[in-house]
Amino acid sequence: MSGFLNDLHDMRVGLASRIRRWRTMAARATPGPMLVRGTVWAAGAVAMVLAYPIPLLLDRYGLVLLTLTALPALAPRSLFVTPVTLVAVIGWLVSTTGYGAPPSLLHLLGLATCLYVVHTGAALAAQVPYDAIVAPAVLVRWFTRAGLVLGATAALAVYLLVLADLLGGTGTLLATLAGFGVAVGLALFLARLLRRPG
């Protein structure tokens, strides 16, 4: 019995210590890192809204999905970012196949933008301590580069979708060939990078 009480006491002390630590972290947090993490959270939430059909979001699953989007913002160095991204992609597949919603270009680009912002924002948040003093140039340059990547993605998306429309029924074949080509090209590129020193 005394062992159980000792364990309870240790738990109480540990919990109090954690609460004190969280309060210290909240007091020391600076605007720059909080802005980055807030962006990750917001992009994740918007991605879920774009990916999943509205009836599903208005159900109880919506709250779970929106809560999941907080994980990459709270723990950007963890493994949560990849599963949350894949959950959004699954939602997109469910929305476009199960619910039969036609994928519009804007919808698709919006989702791609949000997923990439979650990825690159988490990559930045993983390197920025919560209490750091961040030079504004860091954030400006980072998200400017992300904007360039998304601009190129938009151009590619327009090209691929227009091409798919023009080719009609051969869209599936086009997707297969395009995906295979990109995958092979990326693999070759990464292999070359790993061999090259700089």
Place this chain on the structure above:
Amino acid sequence: MPTRAFGRSIVITGLLLVTAVVLGRIDLVVLAAPFALGSALALRRRPVGRPEVRIALTGQLLAEGGELAATVSVGNQDVIGYDLVVLRTGISRWLDVHHGDRPYLAPVSPGQIIDVALGGQALRWGRHAFGPATVRAVACDGLLVSPLSRAPARGVKVYPLTEPFEAAEAMPRAAGLVGGHRSRRPGEGGELAGVRVFGPGDRLRRIDWRVSLRTRQLHVAATLSDRDAEVVLLLDVLREAGRSGGVHGAASVLDTTVRAAAGIAEHYLHRGDRVAMLEYGFRARRLRPASGRRQYVTALEWLLDTRASATPYEPTGPLFGAHLLPANALVVVLTPLLDPRTAAMLARLARVGRFLVAVDTLPPGLTAPNPGEWAAVAERLWRLERENVIGALREYGVPVVAWAGAGSLDQVLRDVSRLAAAPKVVFR
């Protein structure tokens, strides 16, 4: 080194493309495109060198409460810029540097050096460390991070803030050669001792012509020699008590001891006397007697290394003893009288005839470290016992006075000087 984001970009790109191929979905290729394009664009040029970091301190002489300024520089000698560098600096708790405990982030272009200016205040005397500083660089949109680069810590010397001390009384026995104290020995000086007949060796400028004309025999004005004196500051470092709050907070025993020692040394060295210092503790450090401004600076440097050095043994033998204290020196013992060995040491020194003054450096209002049911009673008993020890020392001829800055030793030094003039029996 690749980061978790690097692996994530590969995994997500691969999964999306494979799924696109299997399901024949062109939209999944669009979703994978920013991950693939972003990684390819980021990784096309990678830096290979580590960032360099260096700490520079400005200003030389720093006293408690003084302003400290430092610059931490981070450089990029690579041809590829860093997206950002994360700079952290470890700083001693006694150096209050504004935002010194926070990491700093900034981008660094190729060939660029960025300077982070840090400033603050030195809170307590001693040797403190500014640094080490560590920096790591992040490149390729967070996909790669460099190993840590490190700059070693720089030492900061913070001299004690001397509490103003003035003692107008004569030294008990000024036995040096030349100084500012009156002595009773005849010699060259400013104090007139009388007029006597001219003798061989007397200086012509000392001839008193008025008396000589009246008595028709040469007479000279005899003077008492001005001599310097030696002051030995004996620091009791067996125990430390009280929590130091730095220059703006409460003083611990060591704080009071060091500041008082610096103030007393400054006063007597300014008057031309010789000052020596000695530690009563495990290390038994000693500063040889000397005079002048150089000795004052040396004494301050010596005081920086003062720290509590408890020992279960009695510091005796060649390390410490009455043989280190000249017979004519004034010995000022700075002690909190927490250790019974200190009282015994004081009694021994008084018995062999040393001119002693004990300065009580225990902070007023010191409370027991572990408050409990019997703590108040135990503390009261302890204080009564300490009062008994102080009373016994006074009866033995060792004056004990609490440190209170300027004038706190005047009465005691006057009594010591009076006692020095009287004949006394000593045990040898």
